[in-house]
Amino acid sequence: MGISSDNVHGFVLAVSSSIFIGSSFIIKKKGLKKAGTTGTRAGSGGYSYLYEPWWWAGMITMIVGEIANFAAYAFAPAILVTPLGALSIIFSAVLAHFILREKLHIFGMLGCALCVVGSVSIVLHAPHERTIHSVKELWHLATQPGFLVYGGIVLVVVGVLIFKFVPTHGNSHLIVYVGICSAMGSITVMSVKALGIALKLSFSGHNQFVYYQTWIFTVVVIFTCLLQINYLNKALDTFNTAVISPVYYVMFTTLTIVASIIMFKDWDSQNTSQIVTELCGFVTILSGTFLLHKTKDMGDSPSSDSPVFTNQNTNQNSSC
Template sequence: MTNSSSPRATTLFISVLPLQEAHREEVMENPLQQNYLLGIIISICGNVLISISLNIQKYAHVRQAQRGSKPYYTSVMWWCGVLLMGVGELGNFAAYGFAPASLIAPLGCVSVIASAIISVIFLKETIRASDVVGGSLAVTGTYLLVTFAPHTSTHITAHLVQYYAVSWHFLLYLFVEIVLFCILLYLYKRRNMKHIVIVMLLVALLASLTVISVKAVSGMITESIKGQLQLIYPIFYVMLVVMVASCAFQIKFLNQAMKMFDATEVVPINFVFFTASAIVAGIIFYQEFEGLALLNIFIFLFGCLLSFIGVFLIARNRPKIKQQDRNFIAMDKIPGRSRTDKVQPEAKTQTYGSLAAKLMCNRAGQTDDS
């Protein structure tokens, strides 16, 4: 009796083991899935706050230009926009600690979509057909990104970052990136080639390091908050220095691009290059596409393409707000008879600002009065 029941109990116990293992795997995957969704929500909210802050700052600039009394940085509304932008960027920083970098970076198109909608509602800008088509494409691309992106998120620890940092594929990628950056910087500085693609490629190469370091720092801070202290390892401070330095030089080159080129060119090109560099950095450094099905990779890249086209259509030929200086009066608007006999000496002449120039003007005035 005992011998006959023992094999049955053993068989029952063996059949239960796979169910227990499956339940254990499900319990382990649920926090990762929740972290993945939490990262998406935080990133979307952060990008919406950034778009709101940009429109608030734009409205503050327009209002201060109409009043013409005080500079824009004395406006409380402008500082509120700056504060909202800081909160939005902080949300994007935190999102890298919960979701893959190859997903958080493409979600930046949410900021472009929200900015276009807010500018139409609050700033009374005209809506165009390209805005509707571009917004639809960007929303469709964002849905494909969220659906087919890698759904696994690893716990970023100091030991894992050290392991990734010394891997041969990342070292090869870093070497190629440094060589390309030096070549582009030589063309930009020495050869004086001020092409928008060169400047945006410099920004994208720096952005790749920024994404890697931001995700490392954010992930280690997240693990430290959960109870596993990661701030005692030197790799945390190395990544922190890389993050600050790459962000500073990235902002420097981006501001130079904004001075040389129009925003309608800089915004879509920067979004495309930044997103592409972030995806490549996530694939090479954090191996985020490892084990992902080929169909998922194809649809994910197709969603990125739709987002790129949508952002390009939204940013293309945006109407410019031209502000006229209140202190400037056109010459043809000045009352009185026109005078062509008195000519201001040119600044390049030797007599400009000298006694001879003043005597010439006085002599012309005496001749006219006589």
């Protein structure tokens, strides 16, 4: 049985998205490094990167990648598109090795592989999405008790991370910045789906922008995206890019799948084999994340003898 033309289009768009997004991490980091030499670094709360062309080039690259990813879902099923996001990790790590000279230790490579394998296992055995026919139907799902509880937990966790842990542990613990981006990212995806449905229905002749629910989803997307951009910049400016990419991918993918399962209530269609496979995939992700986190500084060991890097690590409590 041959591959349909729609799946081919979705595959090409998804791969293109991974290349653009993986490249954006490197381009943005170059911009953040240049901005840090002339102004207050993003990791220290500065916004001088807004005047740096390299950072804007990275942002444009990321936006193009996200648009390609969004378009891929219009052609191919999520089971094909989502796992291909792992390619952005590999592409980003390779570019970081050659362009930023951020060395990835052999155990870091193993951790990256474990993260990808675990994420793919979960995605491939995740329940199918239900078909949505209107924004109002999606709004009904979003206001069910289960998803409201999830959204409330996300807001509380993000609030605690921002106001309690960012000032004290932001520059020393990768999980703080990435946790904020990933948690809010799961809410962003749900809202982006709503906007995608609104646009699709509007183009077909049924204007969805006459409903206030569509505008609420729009505001949520804008707010969560701005929050993610801010803290992702801090993470990129503070930690090794080759570690940020896989950890962010793993956490974002996991939380997005959880949010989708809660919102669409598709777990009833799963059998025992699928559930066990997802649990095994989650354990694999945890193992890979732990290995990456524990070995994140090992790749920079050859440069640790340099006085310049020693002072830099003393001031920042992390390696860049």
